Amino acid sequence: MDFTLDATRAEIAALTADVLARDPEHAWQALAKAGLLALALPEELGGDGLGPAEVAVVLTEAGRAGAQVPALAALALGVLPLNRMGSPEQRARWLPEIASGEVVVTAAPHEPSRPFAAEPSTEAVAVDGGWALTGTKTLVPSLAQARCVLVPATLPWGPGVFLVDPRAEGAEVHGTSLRLSGVRVGEADLLRDGSLADLRRFTLAGAVALGDGAVAGALALTTAHVRQREQFGRPLATFQAVAQQIADVYIASRTLHLAALSAVWRLDEGLDADEDLAIAAYWLAEEAPKALAVCHHLHGGLGVDITYPLHRHYGLVKELAALTGGASERLDRLGDLVEA
Incomplete structure (x- = not known):
């Protein structure tokens, strides 16, 4: 294709x-x-x-x-x-x-030790014509900047998604964690069709697309560096060991790129994208951090200098791998699809 x-x-x-x-x-x-x-x-x-x-x-x-x-x-x-x-x-x-x-509006699909919980432990209790939300959400992207958070919660008839002000009374923001203690929301704050599966799909699609770019950007920085940096009078790129490591990063980058494109294409076309998203998210969580570690290694000390952009790519990939639920979680979800 x-x-x-x-x-x-x-x-x-x-x-x-x-x-x-x-x-x-x-x-x-x-x-x-x-x-x-x-x-x-x-x-x-x-x-x-x-x-x-x-x-x-x-x-x-x-x-x-x-x-x-x-x-x-x-x-x-x-x-x-x-x-x-x-x-x-x-x-x-x-x-x-x-x-x-x-x-900035963000979403909170994760709970402590429960990434993408299908049955959230966060509860919505009916109170005075509205709802009171109690629970904890973790790894919420851009939470400090957000004016509104999409919060999955369990209602009496099943899961739903609410629009929640993270500065509301009873809400506490701690880094990327959001703690809710009886936070009041109205009926108008409940999403019309609060599908947790759709929220998961959009989260994973966004993560793999962003991760695809982050790995490609790190690869471009590294290839430019090893072409210019000399050791023993020769560019680093001419050393066989360096060339092999760059090749490994290139393979990881291109594989993630293909997997991300395939998953996003299926999602965009309204097709079943779960399998492709699972594969792309696993590759992001398992292989992308390893590729970035190689990029750091080939840069030497320059790679951890905050005035040099590689640390931004590394930090971004690390955050995205966590947002997917981690490599073990993604492997388990792939196993579930195989068994099905």
């Missing part, structure tokens, strides 16, 4: 790369101004009516640049699930503000 970007997606990739390169310090507002945060918004809300595939292109370029922007949270965990599961009122309330770059 040909996964070459079509003209629209190629233009999105080029524009994203250009915006991130021109103004790294104000990248988020620059992305918003260029319309890149509005790609998946419905046309009636000022967007382009595009989907996960175009969002994934933006995320991949953000990862390639090692950009320090809340793109994963706002786009994959905010715009996509809100657009799919939100009511017209919820979409109108939040999507334009996300697209403007003024607001």
Whole structure:
């Protein structure tokens, strides 16, 4: 199958790369101004009516640049699930503000030791015509910046997803963890179609797209370094051991790229994407951190210098591997699919 970007997606990739390169310090507002945060918004809300595939292109370029922007949270965990599961009122309330770059909306699919819990231990209890939420969420992307969090919880009839203000009374933010103690929300804060499976799919798709770019960016930095850096009067790239290690990183990068493209394509086409997402997420969690470790090794001390961008790629891959649930969790989920 040909996964070459079509003209629209190629233009999105080029524009994203250009915006991130021109103004790294104000990248988020620059992305918003260029319309890149509005790609998946419905046309009636000022967007382009595009989907996960175009969002994934933006995320991949953000990862390639090692950009320090809340793109994963706002786009994959905010715009996509809100657009799919939100009511017209919820979409109108939040999507334009996300697209403007003024607001970050994220999601909290994980609980302590329970990634992507199908039956959340976070409970929603009916109180005075609304709901009181109690529970703990972990590894919430961009939580410190978020104005709203999509919170899965168990209602009397099953799981649902609520829109929660992380600054509300009874909510406590500790790093990337959100603790809820009787946080009050209204009926209007319950998503119309709160599918935890859809939230998981968008989270994994966003993670593998961003991770694809992060590994590719680290590989580009490393190949440039070993071509320029000399040892014993020769470029490092001419040493056989170095060439073999670069080849290993290249294979890991290209495999993740193919797996991510396949998974996102299926999701975008409305096909069953679970198997492809599981494969891509496992490769991200298991192989991407190893590839970044090799990149660090080939850079020597330069790789851990905070003035050099490689540490951003490394940190991003580490966070994404955790967001997937980790390599063991992803391997277990692959096993479940094989048994099924």
